[in-house]
Amino acid sequence: MDRPKLSILMVIYLPRRPFVLENTLPTFFGLYPALHRILATERVGVLHAHQAFSTMAHEAVMAARCAGCATVFTDHSLFGFADLGSIALNKAMKHSLADVSAAICVSHTSKENTVLRACLPPSLVSVIPNAVDAALYTPDLGQRQPGRITVVALSRMVYRKGIDLLAGILPRFLARHPKVDFIIGGDGPKLPGLRRAVSEAGLGPRVEFLGHVKPEAVRSVLVRGHLFLNCSLTEAFCMAIVEAAAAGLLVVSTRVGGVPEVLPSDILLLAEPSCDGILEALETALVTLPTIDPWRQHQAVREMYSWRSVTQRTEDVYYRAVQARN
Incomplete structure (x- = not known):
């Protein structure tokens, strides 16, 4: 193997073909x-x-x-x-x-x-x-739509991310609040069902589906929102809520796994992992939203997760x- 004379970081590719989910065959000794x-x-x-x-x-x-x-x-x-x-x-x-x-x-x-x-x-x-480079997630209030409140949800569209809960709360919450819109990003097997729930409720104009969002485009999506919603059923940490908080969004998340440890209560509102619990937390978030200072919140996250x-x-x-x- 050729070694560079001066190297800080070396990447070595091993000639093994993955067979499922980018994993190689579990031989224990093959590598x-x-x-x-x-x-x-x-x-x-x-x-x-x-x-x-x-x-x-x-x-x-x-x-x-x-x-x-x-x-x-x-x-x-x-x-x-x-x-x-x-x-x-x-x-x-x-x-x-x-x-x-x-x-x-x-x-x-x-x-x-x-x-x-x-x-x-x-x-x-x-x-x-986990750490976050907060400089990549600076708030930009000019990207928010005047006169509207936008809720952003970015996640993989799989069961454990609580997509069924998201489909359950969307019609009820939007029916209560005509000035609220949703931006939903992510791809996966649960996406067709979520689209169907939105379509059947006649909410198409108020819910924007982005599909897969590249990492470099995450900030441009986050800064369009006021609230970030995470409906996960299990999480060890959840980087998505940290990135959203750094971008100045008030975060609403299910109280699961390690999520309660991640952010303080003035940035993160916790909900029971049920439709009623999430709806209650979102209602509280709408009342709390006028008191949020996005730049102060950004600085707090920068100091917590450097x-x-x-x-x-x-x-x-x-x-x-x-x-x-x-």
Whole structure:
């Protein structure tokens, strides 16, 4: 393998074809020769793997342990204990993380979930939230439509994102408030049903569907809104609400997983994960909206989730992992 003489970041592509959801076949040892070569050639001291569903991440952790490297694993999601997929995944995690040097979770709720699923000592697991580059999400009040209130919802159109709840509250909320519009972005299997619910209620002119929104276009969508709505049924952290808050939107979200830990109550209004609960929170949001200062809110988010802070805390975990391995 050719190594650049001076390199801060190196990206190495392994010749493995994904078979589902961008994951390679879970062989546990199929990537070992390539991973071992990388670890030895680059003199890797700490291997940091992400995501419980990544087969490469689990294989890399085991290869690094065999090579004597310190290992750190970050889990970003919440999983159950009863369904077949979760049982299989949890068994795999117990095996691959049995000798991990340290672990990171994005919320305290996520930490409790991972400790139970992987049977890890709680002292090994640190809580470090995701960071946001707030400079990319500055408010722009000039993009808001005068005389109207716009609610923005951006998410993947899948069951766990609460799209059925969104379809249930749209007709009722818009019927109550004729000066409210919705902008909905995202794609997935639940999108046709959501479109159908809007069409059957005759709300087409007041609900704008954007389909898939590229990451670089997210801010331009957010700044058009006053409120951001998240209907998720499960979340370990939820970056979408942090980005929306940085853009100056008042956030309404279901009270699930690690969401209550993410933002203070003057920025985030929590709702029970039901149509009635979300409608009640949206009504409260409309009353609260005139008191919101988008730029003050932006500054608060910038200070809470800076990359400098998250990087420093992650480096501290690396140092502890190396000491534990030694």
